[in-house]
Amino acid sequence: MKDSHSPTANQGKFRDPQHTADGQDRARVALTHPETLWFNTGTLCNITCANCYIESSPSNDALVYLTADDVANYLAQVRTRNWPLHEIGFTGGEPFMNPQIIDMARLSLEAGFEVLILTNAMLPMMRPAMRNGIKALNAAHPGKLTLRVSLDHWDERRHDAERGTGSFAKTLKGMDFLRDAGIPMTVAGRALWHESDTTARQGYADLFARQGYAIDAFNPARCVLFPEMDLSAEVPEITTACWGILNKSPDDVMCASSRMVVKRKGADRPVVLACTLLAYDPQFELGETLAEAEKDVALNHPHCAKFCVLGGASCSA
Incomplete structure (x- = not known):
């Protein structure tokens, strides 16, 4: 896996979880309103993208498949901890490569949550068992299941430059x-x-109109355009004073409202991470249980600054 910090950018920064490079108190974020629990179903994917933040590929199994039993265990912990979740998210890798994704989504829907599945909508999703499973889930829980499709650009040439020749057409077939x-x-x-x-x-918007997709391209919650997570870019560290300077609240940052469950290759049990974007940085691993995952998170990574605080990005629906 790549080092979590660029060898050239941000020299001296993001080293101490308590203080920034110039000695100021580093900003921390508390889990104030848990809304989304993410499950990374595994890093295996049917394709290798040019700029995949989690380095998913047909050979990367650094995060192995979660099981329906794993999901059931954490859903029980949600009830015990009284987390006011409204959404369960599934990401990867490609979630539809995990043979238990339909069962995991069903458990989450039956528990009363909305479910969001991130997918490239290509061949893994288009297998008959997966298509039938998706239709059955939607019929049993209408309006509660949403699939967020990765479509890197509205132009076929640019999308395929990221995901491989022919991937745009395959994704549109899935859509x-x-x-x-x-x-x-x-x-x-x-x-x-x-x-x-x-x-x-x-x-x-033009593409959606041509294809007849009921997606509002001008609604950032329906068409999410993520900034590129470039570790070579110089970014400022976030101090406690930044909230007032930027007129932002720590409650607006993703780690105030979400956590992600992963299972590392060779591990006996899954663990809970502070962030969906930092699967390989050990300082963002909070423990095996949701109770342990309720601790504060130090914004000690360039992504915390550029992507979340300054970019205002969110992975939820």
């Missing part, structure tokens, strides 16, 4: 299935091409 089956879907794209937000959203 056509979701459209025809009446499965709610949203899109996640990337802000990689130096175009304005308005231009990018208009491009997606």
